[in-house]
Amino acid sequence: MFSLEERKINTQKITDYGEYLLTPKTALNQEHVNKIIINGYILVLFHWLLTGIPLVYLMIGKINIYFYVSVAIWIIIFIFHFYFKGCIITRIEQKLWNEKKWWGPWMFLFTPLEKMEIYMNNDLANMIFNCWGCFIISLILYRILNIK
Numbered sequence: 001m002f003s004l005e006e007r008k009i010n011t012q013k014i015t016d017y018g019e020y021l022l023t024p025k026t027a028l029n030q031e032h033v034n035k036i037i038i039n040g041y042i043l044v045l046f047h048w049l050l051t052g053i054p055l056v057y058l059m060i061g062k063i064n065i066y067f068y069v070s071v072a073i074w075i076i077i078f079i080f081h082f083y084f085k086g087c088i089i090t091r092i093e094q095k096l097w098n099e100k101k102w103w104g105p106w107m108f109l110f111t112p113l114e115k116m117e118i119y120m121n122n123d124l125a126n127m128i129f130n131c132w133g134c135f136i137i138s139l140i141l142y143r144i145l146n147i148k
Helices: 004-022 030-060 065-084 088-097 104-115 122-145
Strands: none
Touching (some): 030 122, 088 104
């Protein structure tokens, strides 16, 4: 459907544009660096809210329009994850901070795993995300099929 080269080009364009939007247009000095860091944290907060609120609602919310909006958000997250071979927002965060070992919201899981000498790489991270996807799909189906 989409070639690997086309997806790489699109990923690069989006990460470059995200960096452009979040990088101050002033001379490079300490204030400039501080603004990049602050903008990165704002992006992380947005990222965690965008994924966290719908996730919590999928788990404990009532089956209503908000539940189905949360389902739609997570379906879009999965589609984007497979298209970009990872999270595009995490890639923008990595680029802003020039930090390849940043895994976004997954840091809460991956950091303890690395303390147990299970070191993350892209393949292992994608496998964990795929397992997470299976869990989310199972949860959604369970909640929908057990409406009382």
